[in-house]
Amino acid sequence: MQQAGGGWQVVGASRVPRARLDAPIETKLHAPGPRAEWVQRPGLVEYLAGAAARLILVDAPAGFGKTTLVAQWRRSPAEARPFAWVSLDRGDDDPGRLWWHVVCALQRACPQFRSAEILAALRGPAPEIADTALPLLVNELAALASPVVIVLDDYHVITERGCHEQVGFLLTHLPASAQIVLVTRADPPLPLASLRAAGQLAEIRAPQLRFTVADATALVRIVSAAQLSEPDLADLVERAEGWPAGVYLAALSLRGHPSPGAQQQPTRELRTGRLYHTGHRARGTLPYLVLLRAGVCLPPVLPRAR
Ligand SMILES: Nc1ncnc2c1ncn2[C@@H]1O[C@H](COP(=O)(O)OP(=O)(O)OP(=O)(O)O)[C@@H](O)[C@H]1O
Numbered sequence: 001m002q003q004a005g006g007g008w009q010v011v012g013a014s015r016v017p018r019a020r021l022d023a024p025i026e027t028k029l030h031a032p033g034p035r036a037e038w039v040q041r042p043g044l045v046e047y048l049a050g051a052a053a054r055l056i057l058v059d060a061p062a063g064f065g066k067t068t069l070v071a072q073w074r075r076s077p078a079e080a081r082p083f084a085w086v087s088l089d090r091g092d093d094d095p096g097r098l099w100w101h102v103v104c105a106l107q108r109a110c111p112q113f114r115s116a117e118i119l120a121a122l123r124g125p126a127p128e129i130a131d132t133a134l135p136l137l138v139n140e141l142a143a144l145a146s147p148v149v150i151v152l153d154d155y156h157v158i159t160e161r162g163c164h165e166q167v168g169f170l171l172t173h174l175p176a177s178a179q180i181v182l183v184t185r186a187d188p189p190l191p192l193a194s195l196r197a198a199g200q201l202a203e204i205r206a207p208q209l210r211f212t213v214a215d216a217t218a219l220v221r222i223v224s225a226a227q228l229s230e231p232d233l234a235d236l237v238e239r240a241e242g243w244p245a246g247v248y249l250a251a252l253s254l255r256g257h258p259s260p261g262a263q264q265q266p267t268r269e270l271r272t273g274r275l276y277h278t279g280h281r282a283r284g285t286l287p288y289l290v291l292l293r294a295g296v297c298l299p300p301v302l303p304r305a306r
């Protein structure tokens with residue numbers, strides 16, 4: 001339910017302020033910057049950079065490294081296109097705001113993108129989206145001299161049927177100069193089967209995003225400088241089920257414990273779900289992860305898994 005002309009809209013069970021379409025929050029329009037502890041994923045990045053499909057779906061539960069991977073792809077030397085990035089939130093579950101943010105992101109990514117007419121169609125109490133804004137958007141994308149990647153991160157916050165239908169319309173009419181990336185925790189209600197059948201869908205899902213032992217080894221080394229034995233690392237990955245956020249938390253808990261295997265029996269402790277070092281419990285990381293994944297105890301750094 002929404003109220004025209006500003007005020008409030010009801011999204012799910014809560015009320016969120018409906019901002020006027022004046023100034024976007026700039027941080028929503030930029031991909032996360034590189035971080036020293038990023039484990040590079042060249043195989044996945046190469047796949048993404050080489051995918052010619054109209055839609056790229058990066059779809060996995062919370063903390064699986066979806067946003068990180070797309071941010072790594074954006075910065076990779078294998079990719080030359082600019083990225084128009086929107087980090088969606090529940091306030092964007094509204095057609096007017098959704099497309100307004102997409103257009104603002106395109107302005108920032110492609111200075112030659114002409115947005116004035118589209119923005120005019122999106123303003124006002126009854127935005128003309130299907131008839132005016134979207135056809136104009138398609139035409140402006142087609143007029144771009146060089147291609148662009150449009151990323152909608154956290155697309156799972158979108159529940160409005162109209163928004164999905166409009167994204168479907170854009171996908172149907174998308175010019176070859178543009179590619180859409182939906183980063184989401186759940187399959188969107190879009191015609192994925194027909195896109196797949198037409199060779200217009202590239203997908204990355206949890207199985208591809210799970211950390212391998214080599215990934216975990218690199219992350220533990222970067223984050224904590226601890227030296228775990230190979231069986232302990234394999235055990236860690238198995239217990240965390242390759243969940244990148246979990247491996248990261250485990251690596252953090254090892255900070256200041258350079259060689260846990262040297263003085264205690266970490267393998268046994270890892271197997272019982274505890275990390276020890278010289279008699280001090282480093283933190284009950286693995287049971288903590290289990291609680292996290294069950295949604296029992298979520299720290300502010302991690303969103304609740306859906
Ligand atoms: N390639 C990586 N290198 C190092 N750490 C990573 C990597 N990928 C993920 N992580 C760790 O996992 C955490 C979650 O990653 P990310 O935010 O990318 O997950 P997500 O799948 O986008 O989650 P959400 O659905 O909540 O947005 C990161 O903050 C980081 O600690």
Ligand SMILES: [Mg+2]
Nearest residue numbers: 066067068154
């Ligand atoms: Mg994310």
